[in-house]
Amino acid sequence: MKHEVVTLRGMVVHGDGYGRKIGFPTANLSRHGWARLQRKPRLGVWAGWVMLEGRPQKHRAGIVIGPRDRRGLPKLEAHLLDFSGDLYGRQLTFCLVAFLRPFRKYAQEADLMRAIQEDINTVRKANI
Ligand SMILES: Cc1cc2nc3c(=O)[nH]c(=O)nc-3n(C[C@H](O)[C@H](O)[C@H](O)COP(=O)(O)O)c2cc1C
Numbered sequence: 001m002k003h004e005v006v007t008l009r010g011m012v013v014h015g016d017g018y019g020r021k022i023g024f025p026t027a028n029l030s031r032h033g034w035a036r037l038q039r040k041p042r043l044g045v046w047a048g049w050v051m052l053e054g055r056p057q058k059h060r061a062g063i064v065i066g067p068r069d070r071r072g073l074p075k076l077e078a079h080l081l082d083f084s085g086d087l088y089g090r091q092l093t094f095c096l097v098a099f100l101r102p103f104r105k106y107a108q109e110a111d112l113m114r115a116i117q118e119d120i121n122t123v124r125k126a127n128i
Contacts, residue, residue: 005048005095005096006039006040006041006095006096007094007095007096008029008033008034008041008076008093008094009033009091009092009093009094010029010030010033010076010091011029011030011032011089011090011092012027012028012029012030012087012088012089012090012091012092013028013029014028014088015028019077019079022109022112022113022116023113024079024116025079025084026078027050027078027079027087028076028077029076029077029078029092029094030076031073031074034073041065041096042065042099043065043068043074043102043103044064044065044099044100044101044102044103045062045063045064045099045100045103045119046062046063046064046096046097046098046099046100047061047062047063047097047098047100047119047122047123047126048061048063048078048094048095048097048098048123049061049094049095049097049128050063050078050083050092050093050094050095051092051093052087052091053090053093058095059082059083060080060081060082060123060124060126061078061094061123062079062116062119062120062123063077063078063094063096064076064077064078064103065096066103078092079116079120081120081123081124097128098126098128100119100122100123
C-alpha cells in the first residue's frame with residue numbers, strides 16, 4: 001500500500017441520501033476548497049481518517065474522491081467506521097492515507113454494496 005497523506009477540510013453538506021439507503025451513510029464535504037488545493041489527491045477510494053473540528057478523536061474511514069461532476073468538481077465523501085450521528089454543518093478534516101482502488105460503475109446495487117463492504121474491511125485492517 002502506497003502512503004501519501006493528503007488532507008481535505010470543509011463543512012459537511014447534504015448529499016442525496018443514497019449511501020444511507022444502501023447501508024453505508026457518508027458525510028459529504030463541501031467542495032469549496034477543492035480549486036485552491038495545492039496537491040490534489042488521486043480520484044478513487046481511499047483508506048484514511050476523519051476528524052471532527054474541536055474533537056481529539058480520529059475515526060477510521062472509507063473515503064471517496066468521486067468522479068467529477070459537470071463543474072469539474074469531484075464528490076468528497078467519507079463513511080466513518082466507528083461513528084454514527086448527524087454531521088451536517090460540522091467542520092471535518094479528511095486525511096487520505098492509502099489509495100485502495102479507482103471508482104467504478106457497478107451494474108448491480110448488490111455488487112456495489114459488496115465492493116464497499118470489502119473496502120470497509122480493508123480500512124478496518126489497514127496499517128494506517
Ligand atoms: C468506501 C466507499 C466506496 C465506494 N465506491 C463506489 C464505487 O466504486 N462506485 C460507485 O458507484 N459508488 C461507490 N460508492 C458509493 C458512492 O460514493 C455514492 O454513495 C453513490 O455513488 C451515490 O451516488 P449518487 O450520489 O450520485 O447517487 C462508494 C461508497 C463508499 C463509502
